[in-house]
Amino acid sequence: MEGDGTVLLLERPSATITLQAYAEIRAALFDPNLSRSFDKRSFADGNVRDGVVSISHGARHRSRRRVENTQFRPERLRLYERELFPAVLERILDRETASGRADLFEVGALVSVVLAARRAGLDVRDDDRASQLALVGHVETFSQASAILDARDPDVVRRLAREALVAFEREYVRPAWGPREAAVDALRRGEIGAEDLPHDILTVLLLHRDEAALELQDDGRVVREVATYLQGGTHTSAQTLINSVDLLQPLFERDPTVRDRVVDDRSYAQRCVHETLRLRPTTPRIKRRAEAETAVGGRTIPRDALVVLDVAAANRDPTLFGERPDAFDPDRTIDPDVARWGLSFGGGPHQCPGRSVAGGFPLASSEALSSDHLYGLIAAMLQAVVRRGVRPDPQHPPARDTRTERYTRWASYPVLFGAAQAG
């Protein structure tokens, strides 16, 4: 049935096992027998995830990550957070909030997509709104395709993803590919040094694609790899920005000084973001497939079982996060060996490579912040919109994204901007 546009049913698992305990989920994320290749058909046939790093396993996965992780080194993250991002953020927010009303999903996505495009290796000008919006549209489609196992209508998602990939390659990837390939060739001829290369995912893929272990000879796979980083760098940031505002709003209404605290104290803003990620992970239930029989927490998991890791439940474990784990409390005290965001960025080999971009470095309750500390881009976005008085638009209620079972996602979140006290 593959390729003919008809419904592709999920491969039938031998069993479905749901894990909810934090320690068990963490062990499962590290278990080499539990892979993300849980449904090869759903992630092939034109899906943006076909053959990309995030569903690769074992040696190929490690080879790709070694190359791609070079773009997530602390010095690179510092450059983004301290130099590139502030200017882009203010310029786009000035433009998007000028009328006093906006959709926070669009605002967050526009800001995020410009920076994610730079990291991915796409040349998108931060004053070209039409191009940015088109790219956000592609990201939206890629996000649906990446979450196809939770899609209410997988066939529709699959068709949209095929169309989006064609346009994405033509309009964004190919124009960026030529100059980067030329730069790589110049490096090989000794005309430029490695530091003269663009610092982005597309460039490192072109630089290393001759290495057999990376399995990148297919141009389409390079395009999909770039699309994956673009989507990953945009969607979580935009959704978490909305969820942060949504969770903070009741606090603002009870105590208006909380707004000042968010604006004035970036470590508090960062804790707000981490607390949001804990309570509203963008992927509430991570899925894995047992490539071989294994055991987690004393429980036998048969080969070909679908293993559902209920991150949302584990992130509310009272033994780790305190007596009121359901409450939004950025000041909560937790074990320094437990990330404040819980398991929302996953763990093990597939831990989100962009976690430090989005969330900054982990922040323990008692840890003194070093001068090297990074707060993450979402905290900066949160501070910037709160400074501009963001508040829900009472005339236009927000809407959840009903195309997916991932209940933490929003389709729109209309807001007003203005004096911070006006909320």
Place this chain on the structure above:
Amino acid sequence: MHSSHRRLQSSPAEEGDVVLTVAVDRELCAGNGNCVRLAPTAFRIDEGSGTSSAVPEGLDDAGLDLLVRAARQCPTNAIRVVDDDGTVLVESA
């Protein structure tokens, strides 16, 4: 497997000195860099291979607690820490 041996002051200090073996399995390492961020004196990334290795002269500055933490937080379980009596403090995969 790349190993570094170093006499370290254990924590708490009254337990005395221990000799640790810190080893990074380069086949498993995916170059995530968590270890370098947590213990920058004790680990470094070789940009040629994209993998991490232990820095013998930097283990003292990192200290036992941080080395164990870095090993436990390695996403690919590539770091092994063994003390002088052969006790494995953190096992690699």
